Amino acid sequence: MASVTFESVTKRFDDVVAVDALDLAVDDGEFMVLLGPSGCGKTTALRMIAGLEDITDGKLLIGDQVVNDVDPARRDVSMVFQSYALYPHMTVQRNIESPLLVRRYHADGPDRPARKLTRSERDERVNEAARVLGLEGFLKRKPAALSGGQRQRVALARAFVGRPQAFLMDEPLSNLDAKLRAQTRLELVDLHRRVETTVVYVTHDQVEAMTMAQRIAILSAGRLQQVGTPQEVYGAPANLFVAQFIGTPPMNTLAGTVTTSDGSAAVEVGESRFPVPPDLKTPLEEGQPVIVGARPEHLDVSAGGSIAHQVRAVEWLGHECLVFGAVGPSPVVVRQVGMSPHEAGGTIRLAVDPANVHLFDPGTTERIT
Ligand code: ATP
Numbered sequence: 001m002a003s004v005t006f007e008s009v010t011k012r013f014d015d016v017v018a019v020d021a022l023d024l025a026v027d028d029g030e031f032m033v034l035l036g037p038s039g040c041g042k043t044t045a046l047r048m049i050a051g052l053e054d055i056t057d058g059k060l061l062i063g064d065q066v067v068n069d070v071d072p073a074r075r076d077v078s079m080v081f082q083s084y085a086l087y088p089h090m091t092v093q094r095n096i097e098s099p100l101l102v103r104r105y106h107a108d109g110p111d112r113p114a115r116k117l118t119r120s121e122r123d124e125r126v127n128e129a130a131r132v133l134g135l136e137g138f139l140k141r142k143p144a145a146l147s148g149g150q151r152q153r154v155a156l157a158r159a160f161v162g163r164p165q166a167f168l169m170d171e172p173l174s175n176l177d178a179k180l181r182a183q184t185r186l187e188l189v190d191l192h193r194r195v196e197t198t199v200v201y202v203t204h205d206q207v208e209a210m211t212m213a214q215r216i217a218i219l220s221a222g223r224l225q226q227v228g229t230p231q232e233v234y235g236a237p238a239n240l241f242v243a244q245f246i247g248t249p250p251m252n253t254l255a256g257t258v259t260t261s262d263g264s265a266a267v268e269v270g271e272s273r274f275p276v277p278p279d280l281k282t283p284l285e286e287g288q289p290v291i292v293g294a295r296p297e298h299l300d301v302s303a304g305g306s307i308a309h310q311v312r313a314v315e316w317l318g319h320e321c322l323v324f325g326a327v328g329p330s331p332v333v334v335r336q337v338g339m340s341p342h343e344a345g346g347t348i349r350l351a352v353d354p355a356n357v358h359l360f361d362p363g364t365t366e367r368i369t
Contacts, residue, residue, distance in 0.1 A: 001197055002063035002076075002165035003028045004049055009058035011044050018044040020222035021058065026166075028063075031192050031199045035209040036219035037245070042202045045219070046168050049200060050079050062165060073103065078159035079168040082175060084151050086143040086158075093139040096126045096157045103162060129157040132191065149180045156191070166198040173208065185211050206246050210234070218242050236358075240365040243293050243358060249322065251293045254330040255362065258288040266306075267292045267359070270328030273306040275354035282368050290368065293358035296322070296335035301342070305351025309334065311342050323348070 004026040011019040019041040026032040034042040047053040048060055051072030059066050067075055078099070086095050100122045104114035107121060117125070130136050133153045143151055152172060159167055172188075173181045189212050192199055203209055209216045210230045217227040218241075226238035237243035243251045256267040256274065265284045267274040274292045276284065284290075299307070301323070309332055311325040321340035324333055327350075334350065342348055359368040 001028050003030075003061070004032075004166055004198060004200060005059075005061040006045070007059040007061070009045075009048065009060055010056045011041070011048060011053060012056045017222050019048070022222075022224055024217050024224060024227060026198060026200055029196045029198055031189070031201065031212060031214045033201045033203060033209040033213035033216045034219060035203060035206060035213075035216050035245075036225075037204055039221075040219040041222040042204075042219055043170055046079070046170055046200060046202050049075075049166070050077055050168055051075050052079075076162075076165045077168055078162055078164040078166075079170065080155050080159045080172045082171040084143075084155040084175070086151060086154055088143055090142070091139065092130075092135060092141055092143070092146070092154050093126055095143065095154055096129050096135075096139075096161050097122055099158060099162050100125060105162070125161050125163075126157075129161040132160060132194065133157040147180075148176050149184055152176065152184060153187075156188075160195070164197065166200060169199065169201045171203055172201075173203075174205075181208075188212060206248070210246070218245060220245075236367070238367055240291060240293075240360045243360070243367075247295060249296050249333045249335075251295050251358070252299070252327075252330070252332045253291050253293045253360070254327060254332070256290055256292045258284045258286060258290055260284070260286045267357075269330065270308075272308050272327050274352060274357055277357050277359060278354050280359075280368065284368075289362050291360040291362050291365075293360060294352050294356060296333045298352055298356035299332070299334045299350045300352065301334060301336055301340075301348055301350060303351040304349045307350040307352065309348050309350050311344055311346050311348060313344050314340050314342055316340065 006022045006024045009022045034045055036042050044053055048055055055068050060068055100117050104116055106114050107117055130139055133156055135153055135157055173184050213230055215227055215229055216233050218225045220241050226233055226242045233242055234246050254269045256269040259266055259268050265276045267290055307327055309325045309327055311323055313324045315322040321336045322333055323340055323342055361368055
């Protein structure tokens with residue numbers, strides 16, 4: 001196991017800056033998810049850890065060692081791809097064993113020379129990997145005779161068998177159907193808990209990030225936007241990008257103006273008023289433009305309130321309703337548990353707890369704290 005540290009790492013492809021001065025420390029044994037939309041640089045960041053891309057600028061460390069110029073084969077990390085990349089003509093056993101046949105390992109201790117493993121050492125490791133991934137019954141089969149989820153487990157076992165310092169995973173669940181994806185998420189979290197290996201996991205799927213990560217690093221256009229626990233990035237997004245990227249439906253964000261006319265500050269959006277978060281350190285000024293944010297589940301329809309929501313459509317999902325509409329000119333979605341009595345065309349009054357209101361600077365898009 002080892003930590004992985006990016007120190008101001010930049011990767012350029014000609015004039016494209018794929019990763020821009022990334023500072024990120026993945027702790028030893030941590031499950032870190034790199035999350036962001038397509039093209040934000042997350043795969044490039046992962047490939048730099050694996051040594052599959054050169055680093056243009058900055059330093060990358062695995063443990064205490066700077067690995068910028070270390071050959072991929074000597075980095076002691078394993079990568080699991082979306083496509084599994086299994087050998088179709090080999091049995092599951094041989095697929096899992098394959099990295100052990102080509103690589104040398106410090107099997108006699110870290111200070112002794114690396115060497116090829118013996119047959120019985122390989123068998124022992126393959127059996128252990130198969131046991132950990134629940135593949136004991138499938139070792140003699142070929143990949144074609146396995147389900148998608150089983151194939152993915154073979155790819156994981158193959159990554160696991162070399163006992164790497166870190167697992168690197170690039171969208172490993174995206175070829176699975178929704179049910180299997182949900183099940184494999186739980187299995188991966190359980191696997192991580194048992195083996196306690198450092199995992200760097202790339203996805204554009206925020207549900208995967210929220211459910212599996214110990215911490216999430218959110219990237220946009222090559223730049224790190226925020227790193228934090230799922231609770232931190234959901235509860236206190238650092239900027240508008242994170243606020244709108246995490247959460248389904250996303251946070252409602254509305255352009256408003258600060259008013260201090262009643263002695264206490266509020267945000268006016270048309271005729272509606274939003275309270276401001278408690279304990280703001282930044283003073284707000286009369287007439288100051290802000291973006292006010294509230295998550296759909298934090299808008300309370302039951303209490304009446306100072307926010308007028310014109311209802312345009314109601315989606316009933318069984319366990320909850322999504323009430324779509326607008327506050328002033330801005331679209332706003334309200335999540336309500338149970339059956340909604342509201343009908344398209346009406347207006348409902350919403351309240352929101354000040355602690356659940358977020359303010360952002362419209363110029364910088366940063367959160368106002
Ligand atoms: P996706 O989820 O679509 O894989 P990503 O977040 O992983 O996206 P990257 O694949 O890291 O993004 O790409 C980041 C940027 O770098 C993109 O603009 C991409 O076009 C560019 N890029 C990636 N690889 C290369 C390459 N080999 N040559 C030129 N540009 C590249």
